[in-house]
Amino acid sequence: MDADYQLIIVGGGPAGLSAGLYAARARLKALLIEKGAAGGQVLTTDRVDNYPGFPDGISGFELIDTMTAHVDRFGLEKRFAEVVRLDLQGQVKTLFLDNGEQLRAQTVILATGARPRNLDIPGEKEFAGRGVSYCATCDGPFYRDQEIAVVGGGNTAIQEAIHLTRFAARVTVIHRRDELRATKVLQEKAFANDRIDFIWDTRVQAIEGDEDGVTGLHLLGKDGTGSTLPVTGIFILIGVIPNNEMLPLDQLESDEAGFILTDTEMATATSGVYAAGDIRSKRFRQIINAAGEGANAELSAEQYLAGQAEHT
Amino acid sequence: MASDKVLHVNDSDFDTTVVGNALPCLVDFWAPWCGPCKAIGPVIDELADEFDGQIQITKMNVDDNPATPGKFGIRAIPTLILFKDGDVVDKITGAVGKTQLIDLINKAL
Numbered sequence: 001m002d003a004d005y006q007l008i009i010v011g012g013g014p015a016g017l018s019a020g021l022y023a024a025r026a027r028l029k030a031l032l033i034e035k036g037a038a039g040g041q042v043l044t045t046d047r048v049d050n051y052p053g054f055p056d057g058i059s060g061f062e063l064i065d066t067m068t069a070h071v072d073r074f075g076l077e078k079r080f081a082e083v084v085r086l087d088l089q090g091q092v093k094t095l096f097l098d099n100g101e102q103l104r105a106q107t108v109i110l111a112t113g114a115r116p117r118n119l120d121i122p123g124e125k126e127f128a129g130r131g132v133s134y135c136a137t138c139d140g141p142f143y144r145d146q147e148i149a150v151v152g153g154g155n156t157a158i159q160e161a162i163h164l165t166r167f168a169a170r171v172t173v174i175h176r177r178d179e180l181r182a183t184k185v186l187q188e189k190a191f192a193n194d195r196i197d198f199i200w201d202t203r204v205q206a207i208e209g210d211e212d213g214v215t216g217l218h219l220l221g222k223d224g225t226g227s228t229l230p231v232t233g234i235f236i237l238i239g240v241i242p243n244n245e246m247l248p249l250d251q252l253e254s255d256e257a258g259f260i261l262t263d264t265e266m267a268t269a270t271s272g273v274y275a276a277g278d279i280r281s282k283r284f285r286q287i288i289n290a291a292g293e294g295a296n297a298e299l300s301a302e303q304y305l306a307g308q309a310e311h312t
Numbered sequence: 313m314a315s316d317k318v319l320h321v322n323d324s325d326f327d328t329t330v331v332g333n334a335l336p337c338l339v340d341f342w343a344p345w346c347g348p349c350k351a352i353g354p355v356i357d358e359l360a361d362e363f364d365g366q367i368q369i370t371k372m373n374v375d376d377n378p379a380t381p382g383k384f385g386i387r388a389i390p391t392l393i394l395f396k397d398g399d400v401v402d403k404i405t406g407a408v409g410k411t412q413l414i415d416l417i418n419k420a421l
Contacts, residue, residue: 035409035410035411036351036352036355036407036408036409036410036412036413037348037351037352037355037407038351038354039347039351042347043347043348043350043351043407044347044348045347059347060347061347061350061351064347064351065350080354080355080358080409080410081410081411082409082410082411098411128388128405129386129387129388129391129405129406130385130387130388131387133387133388135348135388135406137345137346137347138346138347138348138349138388138389138390139387139388139389141343141345141375142386142387142388143387212385213385213387233387
């Protein structure tokens with residue numbers, strides 16, 4: 001059974017696009033499959049200030065647009081489709097698409113990324129898009145002069161809290177610990193911003209609302225004190241979970257949270273299969289990591305293909 | 313490539329173009345500052361070509377047209393609302409995949 005492609009990359013964020021760039025330049029017969037909005041989580045970032053080469057910062061969308069233009073320049077084949085299942089065993093891997101089509105590849109790079117974690121509290125699903133948001137860049141302008149909350153204490157939460165002060169009258173950051181995980185530059189900015197308040201050592205227990213949307217939050221402090229906070233919007237920015245539903249986890253190794261384990265060269269437990277970007281099990285999820293891992297995964301795939309060619 | 317089959321609608325022609333359309337209409341509420349909205353643009357264009365003649369695909373910029381998004385309670389974008397005979401059939405919020413958008417469109421066909 002012949003393969004349709006030497007390499008198929010699943011996912012069109014920074015990891016997938018970097019892998020695609022290297023593959024196109026290596027003149028591999030390669031395909032990048034993206035299910036919808038290429039760019040993934042980066043798109044929801046208002047401003048990327050930590051990607052080298054852009055001293056004035058760049059919006060998440062522009063960064064992805066630039067990366068896409070870059071792979072297009074080298075003629076990478078791309079396609080909008082959803083991969084629903086993969087069989088990664090054997091020399092030829094099979095990818096099953098949602099339209100019933102099957103694609104075969106000698107190597108696969110998994111760059112499916114991650115998505116925002118939910119709080120899993122009452123009201124969250126009910127009021128999604130009506131006061132509950134996971135994207136400050138998208139929805140911030142709908143909260144002009146209103147009082148809103150941000151849940152979380154990492155880089156994303158703090159960066160977006162600062163962004164939201166451009167619209168909202170007041171932004172209250174609710175964090176379950178008594179200090180932020182966000183990088184110092186962001187902490188300094190947030191503490192200096194008089195439109196941002198902090199509620200420490202506190203969890204959100206429920207989201208309340210009426211037919212117009214969210215009206216307030218039920219909070220519970222570490223010391224057991226309950227309270228309510230009247231807000232019209234809540235931005236939930238508490239980390240990510242892996243986009244692994246389509247992956248055959250029995251053919252791969254994953255960590256407790258479901259992120260894919262690789263060696264230092266991005267190889268997974270299955271030969272010819274690599275993982276890069278946020279789907280990889282690792283400590284730090286940054287755009288620059290994702291891009292670097294994408295390049296590394298492609299180079300590993302190339303080396304594997306060269307080895308295969310020698311044996312035939 | 314932007315599809316010429318996608319119509320840009322505004323507050324003043326919404327009733328005639330969308331509500332009064334003989335075909336089912338999908339309205340993509342978007343704004344230039346919304347990365348995910350712009351990123352699903354190419355998918356919307358592909359759908360406009362693939363479902364040409366079966367459904368009218370339209371876009372509304374919520375910055376320039378505050379009345380219609382307000383009327384439909386939109387507080388998050390991208391939001392895609394499917395209309396048939398002037399009524400809302402269903403809607404999706406967020407940058408979903410092409411498959412989910414096809415599933416949405418099929419509800420009006």
